[in-house]
Amino acid sequence: MTEQGTAGTGQTDRTGQAGHDVGPAGRPPRSTRPRRGPSRTRHRVYTTIGVVGELLITFGVLLFAFLAWQLWWTDVEGNRAQAEIVRELDRQEVPDPTPSATSSGPVVAEPRRDEPPVLDEPPHATTFATIQVPRWVGEPERPVSQGVDRATVLDVLGVGHYPGTAMPGGVGNFALAGHRTTYAKPFNRVEELQVGDPVVVRTADTWYVYRVTSTQVVLPSQVDVIAPVPGDPGATPTERLITLTTCHPMFSARERFIVHGTLDYWAPVADGTPAELLGGA
Amino acid sequence: MYGWLWRHLPGPALVRAALLVVAAFAVLAVCFLWVFPAVAPFMPFNETTVGE
Numbered sequence: 532m533t534e535q536g537t538a539g540t541g542q543t544d545r546t547g548q549a550g551h552d553v554g555p556a557g558r559p560p561r562s563t564r565p566r567r568g569p570s571r572t573r574h575r576v577y578t579t580i581g582v583v584g585e586l587l588i589t590f591g592v593l594l595f596a597f598l599a600w601q602l603w604w605t606d607v608e609g610n611r612a613q614a615e616i617v618r619e620l621d622r623q624e625v626p627d628p629t630p631s632a633t634s635s636g637p638v639v640a641e642p643r644r645d646e647p648p649v650l651d652e653p654p655h656a657t658t659f660a661t662i663q664v665p666r667w668v669g670e671p672e673r674p675v676s677q678g679v680d681r682a683t684v685l686d687v688l689g690v691g692h693y694p695g696t697a698m699p700g701g702v703g704n705f706a707l708a709g710h711r712t713t714y715a716k717p718f719n720r721v722e723e724l725q726v727g728d729p730v731v732v733r734t735a736d737t738w739y740v741y742r743v744t745s746t747q748v749v750l751p752s753q754v755d756v757i758a759p760v761p762g763d764p765g766a767t768p769t770e771r772l773i774t775l776t777t778c779h780p781m782f783s784a785r786e787r788f789i790v791h792g793t794l795d796y797w798a799p800v801a802d803g804t805p806a807e808l809l810g811g812a
Numbered sequence: 813m814y815g816w817l818w819r820h821l822p823g824p825a826l827v828r829a830a831l832l833v834v835a836a837f838a839v840l841a842v843c844f845l846w847v848f849p850a851v852a853p854f855m856p857f858n859e860t861t862v863g864e
Binding site: 581582585586593596597600601604681682782783784 | 813814815840843844848851852853855857
């Protein structure tokens with residue numbers, strides 16, 4: 532905007548113009564301005580409007596940056612962190628195939644349907660298991676940790692276990708929560724699940740293979756889906772259930788997508804790998 | 813604002829442009845690492861948990 536004044540002074544200012552960028556040398560043209568009072572206030576107004584406009588544009592760009600962070604970067608960071616958690620878990624290793632075996636493939640764990648071992652609930656934010664869903668091809672093994680608050684569990688550790696609900700294999704309802712979108716979105720593909728699909732939970736030394744029995748969409752207030760007997764909070768449980776809860780529809784928290792399942796069988800990790808994870812069954 | 817910044821950066825135009833790119837990247841990095849994680853819990857669409 533000062534260029535207007537410089538151009539008006541003509542020939543003599545040519546030299547001053549070259550130094551205009553440097554600062555102090557740009558003064559000569561400025562000294563001509565006090566002669567035009569109203570144009571000076573106008574200049575100030577335009578400068579202010581310009582700065583406000585630039586601030587608004589900057590804010591808009593930062594909003595897009597926030598979207599990118601929320602929808603993409605939290606997944607990048609979350610996937611990296613959760614993979615690291617699973618890698619660091621102190622747990623029994625799946626046995627390697629014995630060289631003498633006729634087939635060189637991995638050892639398939641023999642399903643057991645007697646009383647399974649059940650862990651005690653660990654302290655808050657402790658990772659005690661992992662979950663794998665063969666239907667979600669390409670999805671990594673996710674850590675399962677105690678607690679369902681966002682700051683210390685869901686946003687940073689992946690899948691959370693509702694405190695007070697059953698532990699894996701226990702009679703009652705092993706209820707889990709996970710993000711549908713953002714923060715590595717462990718339950719992003721929950722809608723692909725079909726009745727009969729296996730959901731495999733692994734603790735330090737035990738596999739628990741659940742089978743999906745139903746899926747439903749409920750309101751966030753319908754918390755009895757995680758009751759020991761879903762929908763009947765006072766009843767005494769007899770079944771060993773699993774319940775996955777996550778947001779629905781995607782990118783919204785208006786409703787909840789609920790998956791119920793029952794325990795099919797369990798197996799010690801030392802016995803091998805469940806057939807469900809090997810492409811069988 | 814940006815005009816002022818441009819006038820006060822040293823060096824030829826190419827150096828100034830490079831400086832601005834570096835500065836923009838730094839601002840973005842600060843946002844991604846500290847600012848956005850701090851403001852995210854206050855976003856209305858992030859209220860997902862009911863008092864269960």
